[in-house]
Each structure stands twice: as structure tokens, then as C-alpha cells.
Amino acid sequence: MEQLKGISIFVEAVEAGGFSAAADRLHLTRSAVAKTIARLEQRLGVRLFNRTTRMQSLTEEGRFFYERCLRAVEQIRLGEAMLESGRREVRGRLRISMPVLFGRHCIAPILASLLDEHPDLELDLSFNDRIVDLLEDGFDLAIRNGPLKDNPDLMARTIARQRMTVCASPTYLDRHGAPQTICDIQLHEGIVYRRGDYDRGWIFPTSADPWRRIAPKARLRLDDLASISDAAVAGRGLAWLPCWLVRVEVLAGRLVQVLKHEPANVFDAHAIWLRSPVMLPKVRLAIDTLAARLPAVMG
Structure with missing residues (x-):
């Protein structure tokens, strides 16, 4: 049983990417994991991990051993799953x-x-x-x-299924009016989601083009959807966001959905x-x- 425990901890250390991460998953100390691996290496007569002060990586022998241990551990996990599937309680x-x-x-x-x-x-x-x-x-x-x-x-x-919506604050709409068509979006200030060097276009599916993209004028680009919602509430422009994210703001009247008659991206x-x-x-x-x-x- 001790040998099986050592193998399972070894597999967990490989899958977790290190002794500390494995210790967190197994609710053990890092020292306990390291000692178990050391005992396993001593019994096998080979070094399984290359160790530095910051990380551990598999040796060639460790990789060979892991591939074979994994098959055994997967069979054990499958056996546990089959037993658990026969129980009525969830645990x-x-x-x-x-x-x-x-x-x-x-x-x-x-x-x-x-x-x-x-x-x-x-x-x-x-x-x-x-x-x-x-x-x-x-x-x-x-x-x-x-x-x-x-x-x-x-x-x-x-x-x-998630539905996108265009929304803005009442203050912004009082100053600039609401877009009446999808093309009107290009005349408005937009708060745009940017990831890296890429601005995510606003998609409005049509029968002719299911991926029709519209780009508003944008002086404010953010890579966090919650921050885009906050900026829209502050009156910085139109925002294109998931309905679930702005639901509370819409119900509270801090945001207003526009173009509700247009097909939405889902x-x-x-x-x-x-x-x-x-x-x-x-x-x-x-x-x-x-x-x-x-x-x-x-x-």
C-alpha cells in the first residue's frame, strides 16, 4: 500500500507541475511530498525529477516511469468511478x-x-x-x-445560451440620442473590449452575414468586461456586453438597452x-x- 501511495503522489506531482502544487491538491505539506518522492527514487534506484530551488522537471527515467504509472493510476481511478457511480449519494x-x-x-x-x-x-x-x-x-x-x-x-x-446587448447610460443617451439602426453605432462613442492588439468587433447576425461586425468610434479601450460596464454607467459611451453582466444595472435604471429590435449575437x-x-x-x-x-x- 505504501508503494501505491508513493506512485499516486508521484503522478500527482507530475500532473500538478511541482511538489508544492501537488501538496496543495493532496492536502499535504511540500516536505511530505518531497520525502515520498525521495523514498520512491531510492527504492527504484533512479532520479525521477531534476530539482532546482524554484521548480522540478522530469528526468528521462522519470518520464518513462510516469507514462507507465499513469496507465495504472487511470485504471484505479476508473475503478473508483465505477464504484462511485453505483452509489446514490454524491461525495x-x-x-x-x-x-x-x-x-x-x-x-x-x-x-x-x-x-x-x-x-x-x-x-x-x-x-x-x-x-x-x-x-x-x-x-x-x-x-x-x-x-x-x-x-x-x-x-x-x-x-x-448567452445573449449580447448594446446599452448606455441615460445621461449618455440624453446627450447623444439612441442609435436607431445597427449602422448608427458607427456614429457613436463606443467602449471597446481589447485583448492584446485586437479590438473585438460588435457582431450582429443577419440572414446575409451571420458574422456582421460593426465598429463604433472608440477612444476608450479596456480588457475587462466589468470595467466596460462601469464606464458605460459613467456615461462614457455605448457598450456591447452580455445580458447577464448588465442585468442589475438595467433593472436599476443605470443602463438602458438599445437596438432591442435588432437580432442579437447569441x-x-x-x-x-x-x-x-x-x-x-x-x-x-x-x-x-x-x-x-x-x-x-x-x-
């Missing part, structure tokens, strides 16, 4: 990655409510806009917005998980719950 830790704002506003409140219903469930929620690797980063589930790339190792389910939110013969009950519960409850908060 264990569920690690989920999600976009920062969408996760904070829409996903996390729904998932947190599951803790009241399932006392043996633990949630580990990570807010990050990068696309994570479920296997390497150790996540059970990820939430992603927009189109997905084909990946034979992943499964996906649409859990909600895109899907997906739950992503690793392809497996058996789906863990805790993963299925999270996906089913989000699919059932998300539409009500999307606006």
Missing part, C-alpha cells in the same frame, strides 16, 4: 475551472447551493480565463464560452469533461444542475 471533491466574470456572476452561486443539498460534497472552484488542460491541471470539469474545437479526448454539453456556454466510460455522479450533478438553473440567470 468527494469536485474541481471546476471557469471564466472569471461568468463564473463569479452565474456559475459559482448555483454550484455553491449544492453544498447545502449534499453534505459529503466538496467544491474547488478556479476562476481563470485561460483554457485549462483538464488532465494536466487536474480538473474534473471546465466551463467554456463560445465555439469549441474538436477534441476526441473531451465530452461537451451546452448548459446555456453564443453557447459549455460544460467540458474528460471522455470516460463512466461519469462520476458529482460531475453529472454539476452539469445537470447548471443546465437546469443557468437559463434563469442569463437575462
